[in-house]
Structures are given as structure tokens and as C-alpha cells.
Amino acid sequence: MSLQVIENATCTFCGCVCDDIELHHDEFRIHKAHHACVLGTAWFLNHTAEKKYPVALVDGREATLDEAIEAAATYLHEADMPLVYGMSNTTCEAQKECVALADQLGGLLDSHTSL
Amino acid sequence: MGGKVTCTLGEVKQRADFIIYWGGNPAECHPRHFTKYTIMQKSKFLPRGRKDRTMVLVDIRETKSAKAADIFLRIRPGKDFELITILRALIKGHPVGDDEIAETGLSREVIEDLISRMKGAKFGCLFFGMGLSMTRGKHMNSAALLYLTAEMNAFTKFVAMPMRGHGNVTGADVIMRWQTGFPFGISFNRGYPRYNPGEFSTVDVLVRGDCDAAFIIGADPGATMPQPAIDHLARIPTIVLDPHVTHTSRLARVHITTAPQVIAAPGTAYRMDELPMPLKPALKSPYPTDEEVVRRINEAIAKKPFWLPDGNQPQIVATK
Structure with missing residues (x-):
């Protein structure tokens, strides 16, 4: 081929x-x-398109994407001071969504730079 | 403090006849930096390529990059700030005592030779790595180096550029600056962005136990952060988005597998000189992209009441 x-x-x-x-x-x-x-x-x-890992894990158990997104939203919404961290191995488009997430949550936002 | 005299790597490739790497090991960490941008390229202004350029390496140990250097300056660990300050003084003609010079591990002749080369260059470029910014003095070292670069412009063209690692960290800085006005260490808890590294930077927040949930994307703090920070991540609900099940995923309540950027997810990434590059993914991942997942989480949160006590977003009230 x-x-x-x-x-x-x-x-x-x-x-x-x-x-x-x-x-x-x-x-x-x-x-x-x-x-x-x-x-x-x-x-x-070293990267392939194979399905090596479950789509999502919630409390260590396999879950669907919808369940995981709902669980994530609930945890973040319930928190008084959530932290959004990382963003180095991702695209600028996703980083922009992360800024919006921290803004909407009234939380903290930080990247690898501060280490 | 503030401001960085800098340029793009294209300008370095075309014009820089004097290059200093400070506290970095490009031969092993940025393998194509020499050949693509800095010392090996021939250009209109430097037609003989490597022969027209001088490369200085400043480090505390002899790394593989030292082989590529014309001059290797081995300084004593933790004396970066002292050496930069001595250079700033001598460049302006201020006297510096022998004891101060001896402390850096270099001799006066070597430092004076470096200064005459720096002043004699047509276009100098200082690349600084984590060896400078992660040692004693931290961001004060970077600030001193940026001052040195700015002050060198009284004599000749001089620029500085951090040697960023880790894919798109530069993009994270740029996007946060664009959206909030600050590059990192931001808090939105008053409804508008505030910047205070040390108070809002992740390690400090986690070690003090200030946050009660964490959303981790494209990073693995479970493998890199100090143990008290990791302990706190395990105590609070942590959500991880990553192409792999990482150390952090194992202590998280929620892990969502996403498509790896570049390899299977399209978008934009920033180069270390803050130039945006389009990504061309090769593979079709069975997983959603980071962008899609974060957007869906945003949408799910938007359906819930706002975090203010009355559950409503603040409104702009017209006043007369």
C-alpha cells in the first residue's frame, strides 16, 4: 500500500x-x-490512531464522553476556587476555550510558564 | 521592569553574527536550532555561514552544545545574576572589583574579551534557557538579561529570545496575553483578570491548598510537581484532558482522552519567537479534540446558575 x-x-x-x-x-x-x-x-x-485508552474515566471507571463532560462541568461548577492549568501540549484554539472556562468559573488560570 | 528587545528567528538566520546561548543546551533540547536558524545558515548578510558567525555558550557544565561553540564560558552555579550585573557595569565603563569577578568563576580577561566581541558585533542575539530562569534568582535573572540586551543597543543591535520548550507554551502565553492582558498566574475571582505570580501560580496555589478543583489540560503535574502539590491534586476533584492516561489521570476523578495535537488535531501553535504556525494533522484520531471537549464543558457550565450568590451574571447598569 x-x-x-x-x-x-x-x-x-x-x-x-x-x-x-x-x-x-x-x-x-x-x-x-x-x-x-x-x-x-x-x-x-510513537503516536498512532489506535484506540489505546478508554474514551473517558470517571472515578476510575470507564464512562462515555457525555457522562465525563457532565461530571467535569459539575465538579468545576461546584468548586469555589477552581484552577485551570497546563495548556502547553494543546492548540491555541483549545487554549482560548480554557481562558473562557476560567473566566466563566471565576477561577484561576495558569500555564507551565510559572513553574 | 518589562519589555523585551527581540526579533524573529528569520532575522537571526539572516543577520545575527554573534550568538550567545545562556543556560540552554540546544544540541540536545532543540536539535535543529543551530542548523535551521542560528549558526549554520548562510545568508545575504552572512554569506560564509558558520565562518561569519561567533557562538558563545554560557553554562555551568560542559554539555553537548559546547562542541558547537567558539567560546564556552563555564560559570559557577547560581552566579548568573552576578555575571549579568558585572557585564552591565563593565559595558558602561563602571569599575568592578576582582573579588566580584572571581565569584563568577571567570577571569577578567575572558569577560573583557566577551564585552569587546559583544560591542563589535553587527547583530547580537542572546538565547536564554531554563538554566538561567530556573536557577537561583529565577525571573530576576531573566529580567537582568533583558536589561543587558536593551542596554547593549546603545552600542550595536542586540536582541534576546527565551528558548521555549514543550510544544505550544509560547502559544499559551500569547493567548492569555491576548484574552486577559497577562501571560500566566491569573485569577478571575473578582470577575476580572488579576495577575500575581506567587499568589496565583499553580505550584503555590496547590502547595497552600487554595483551590478546590483542578482542570488540567496538556500537562502532567502528577509527574513534575513537588509532592505536596500532587497530594492536593489527589484530595480535590481533578479533571484531566490528555491523549494518554498520565500520572495525573490516575489521581483524577475525571479523565477524558483527547486527540494528540499536530498528529491528529488541527489548529495553530506558536514558535518560540511568537510566530503562529498552522498544524497539519496526519492521522484521524478516534478521540475528540481538546478544543471540542473544553467547548462542550463550557456549554455545560453555562447552563448552570452563575457563580455569584444570586446566580446571575453581573449586568452593566447605565448611570446618569
Whole structure:
């Protein structure tokens, strides 16, 4: 089976965010990452589209996405001082939603930068 | 304090003939930094590439990056602030005593040679890593270095850039600045954003036990934070969004698996010089994206009463 090629793909493993990577993939696994460094290659090749983990866990038990979202919303809403933290391994679009979440909750917002 | 004299990596690639890495190890942590942006590239202004550029590495130990450096300055651990302050003084021609210089682990000749090279450069660039910002002095070290960079512009063009790691941390800073006016350590508990690192920064909040719920996305504090902070995360309801079941997921009440960014989730990520890059996902993940999940949580919370005692959002009241 011939592999599909994505040219000028972006790698976000480190802060360099190289945007000249050539990815060869079969929609399930990335087989080659040309131009990527050792760190980037390892990162691209170690991720697959397989379903390795349950969709969601609530109190350690498997749950549906809807149940998990409702549980998360309830916990965050009940809290007096919720904390929204992290945001380094995610997209800017998701980060913007996180700011909206902290704003709506009247909570705390922080990223890896403060460590 | 405030302000950073900086530029993009494209300008560094085209123009920087003098590069200092301070407290960073790009050879192992940012492997393509040398070849893509800093020392190896040839350009219109630096046609001989590596031969036209000088690279200085300042660190407390000889890392793999030292092999690529023209000058390696091994300083005593925790003396970064002292060395920066000495440089700032000598650059302006102020006298500095021998005892102060000896404390840094460098000799006066080496420091004076560094200064003459810095002043003689056409375009200098200072990259600073966690070795500077995570050692004794912390953000004061970064501030001193940014002062040094700004002051160098009295003599020649000089810029500074932090060596950001970890994918899109730069994006998190940029997005928070755009949305709230502050880069991190923000509290919305008065209904408007307030900034106070030390009070609102995560480690401090968790160690003191100030928060009563935590929403963790794209991070694994269960593997990186001090034990008292982790203990508090286990005590309170913690919600984790991550492509993997992480250490934090194991102590969380709710874990939601999401699609890994870049590999299966589209969007934007910021490079360390604050340039946004579009992502081109290759795989189709069976999991939803972070953006979708957070938006749905936002929508679910919006259906509940607002957190003020009367359950209503504050209204803008017209006054005459």
C-alpha cells in the first residue's frame, strides 16, 4: 500500500516548531518523518490512531464522553476556587476555550510558564 | 521592569553574527536550532555561514552544545545574576572589583574579551534557557538579561529570545496575553483578570491548598510537581484532558482522552519567537479534540446558575 504524504507539516515537540517536515502515513500510523530531528521523529512515530485508552474515566471507571463532560462541568461548577492549568501540549484554539472556562468559573488560570 | 528587545528567528538566520546561548543546551533540547536558524545558515548578510558567525555558550557544565561553540564560558552555579550585573557595569565603563569577578568563576580577561566581541558585533542575539530562569534568582535573572540586551543597543543591535520548550507554551502565553492582558498566574475571582505570580501560580496555589478543583489540560503535574502539590491534586476533584492516561489521570476523578495535537488535531501553535504556525494533522484520531471537549464543558457550565450568590451574571447598569 502506498503511503500518503503531507508536505511542510509542523512539529511541536520543542519550541522550534519546525514547519518543513514531510510525513509519510497510512492514516493509522506515521511511518516516516523526513527532516525531523531525533526528538521529533520519535514523537511522530510513537503516536498512532489506535484506540489505546478508554474514551473517558470517571472515578476510575470507564464512562462515555457525555457522562465525563457532565461530571467535569459539575465538579468545576461546584468548586469555589477552581484552577485551570497546563495548556502547553494543546492548540491555541483549545487554549482560548480554557481562558473562557476560567473566566466563566471565576477561577484561576495558569500555564507551565510559572513553574 | 518589562519589555523585551527581540526579533524573529528569520532575522537571526539572516543577520545575527554573534550568538550567545545562556543556560540552554540546544544540541540536545532543540536539535535543529543551530542548523535551521542560528549558526549554520548562510545568508545575504552572512554569506560564509558558520565562518561569519561567533557562538558563545554560557553554562555551568560542559554539555553537548559546547562542541558547537567558539567560546564556552563555564560559570559557577547560581552566579548568573552576578555575571549579568558585572557585564552591565563593565559595558558602561563602571569599575568592578576582582573579588566580584572571581565569584563568577571567570577571569577578567575572558569577560573583557566577551564585552569587546559583544560591542563589535553587527547583530547580537542572546538565547536564554531554563538554566538561567530556573536557577537561583529565577525571573530576576531573566529580567537582568533583558536589561543587558536593551542596554547593549546603545552600542550595536542586540536582541534576546527565551528558548521555549514543550510544544505550544509560547502559544499559551500569547493567548492569555491576548484574552486577559497577562501571560500566566491569573485569577478571575473578582470577575476580572488579576495577575500575581506567587499568589496565583499553580505550584503555590496547590502547595497552600487554595483551590478546590483542578482542570488540567496538556500537562502532567502528577509527574513534575513537588509532592505536596500532587497530594492536593489527589484530595480535590481533578479533571484531566490528555491523549494518554498520565500520572495525573490516575489521581483524577475525571479523565477524558483527547486527540494528540499536530498528529491528529488541527489548529495553530506558536514558535518560540511568537510566530503562529498552522498544524497539519496526519492521522484521524478516534478521540475528540481538546478544543471540542473544553467547548462542550463550557456549554455545560453555562447552563448552570452563575457563580455569584444570586446566580446571575453581573449586568452593566447605565448611570446618569
